[in-house]
Amino acid sequence: MPLALTLTSLISTGLYAAQEELTVYTAFESDLLTRYKKAFEADHPDIRIKWVRDSTGVMTAKLLAEKSNSRADVVWGLAGSSMALLKQEGVLATYTPAGLNDIKSELVDPETGKAWFGNQAFFNVVCYNEAVAKANNLPKPESWQDLLNPVYKGQIAMPNPASSGTGYMQVSAWLQSMGEEEGWSYMSGLDNNIAHYTHSGSKPCVQAAMGEVAIGISQAIRGAQLKTKGAPLDLIMPEGGIGWDVESVGMVKGTAREKAARTLVNWSLTAKANEQYAEAYAVVGHKEVHKPVANYPDVESAMVSMDFGAMASGRKQVLKEWSERFDQKSEPRS
Structure with missing residues (x-):
């Protein structure tokens, strides 16, 4: 050598x-x-x-x-x-x-x-597929409350908060901004329209981009990336504020x-x-x-006040209750 x-x-x-x-x-x-x-x-x-x-x-x-x-x-x-x-x-x-x-x-x-x-x-956003919405005559949602409209039944995906931080921060944002009773009531109403819960924070927006659902509650960054690549997405900051x-x-x-x-x-x-x-x-x-x-949308203008300490201390109980109520719609783990 x-x-x-x-x-x-x-x-x-x-x-x-x-x-x-x-x-x-x-x-x-x-x-x-x-x-x-x-x-x-x-x-x-x-x-x-x-x-x-x-x-x-x-x-x-x-x-x-x-x-x-x-x-x-x-x-x-x-x-x-x-x-x-x-x-x-x-x-x-x-x-x-x-x-x-x-x-x-x-x-x-x-x-x-x-x-x-x-x-x-990192922030959440509502990824709204304009092409799927037009084909199914779905209105553009402006607020979280709009997503309770029965017209969206089977057209919404969001992350399972027990396996996704993206999901948990949105559940926490609802509970902190709406209060416990109203927050759980809201999620029960939303569940009526949920097609499935994913185990990835970015997947609901990917599914919306692919037309598998019309709406994905998901990561804002993934939505921006997919839109830049040509996906027919509108990234909505709902009235009521977003989780982060x-x-x-x-x-x-x-x-x-x-x-x-x-x-x-x-x-x-x-x-x-x-x-x-x-x-x-x-x-x-x-x-x-x-x-x-x-x-990338103007997420900082829509941030709700987040108490990370409360998110940490309440995590076990929140996830237990969420799983008992809604886990039956979660996708199988790959």
């Missing part, structure tokens, strides 16, 4: 051997994982990310189940409501990362002894790879990392990073 190739091989082998592997639990959409991993590892070639991905609800349950013997080092890309619960249950370590002052305060753990930090905010949450990062308490975990958390808050988020999200955590997303 030529000397140059030998040296290259030795250097490469030595670098790989020196890499520390971080197990990172996430609910980021699958198409983002390779890009985020590549960007971080380019800056920190001594650390390698091993992703473990599932939907928000499943990942939250997994972290709680592993509380006494955690297999994760970092949680990156999980809803703030889930992170608040994980903090309450002692899963996350309190930590003050470098660059915290550069992050919007409303996207950060509001408590003293902070444990989670927002990377980007924060995809966040935090370090798992007791990780044996604390130094590397801190490095990843710190990096995830940098402007460079936020520029990655801004490729797919219109609202990111860093105060100085802004990039418009094509066809």
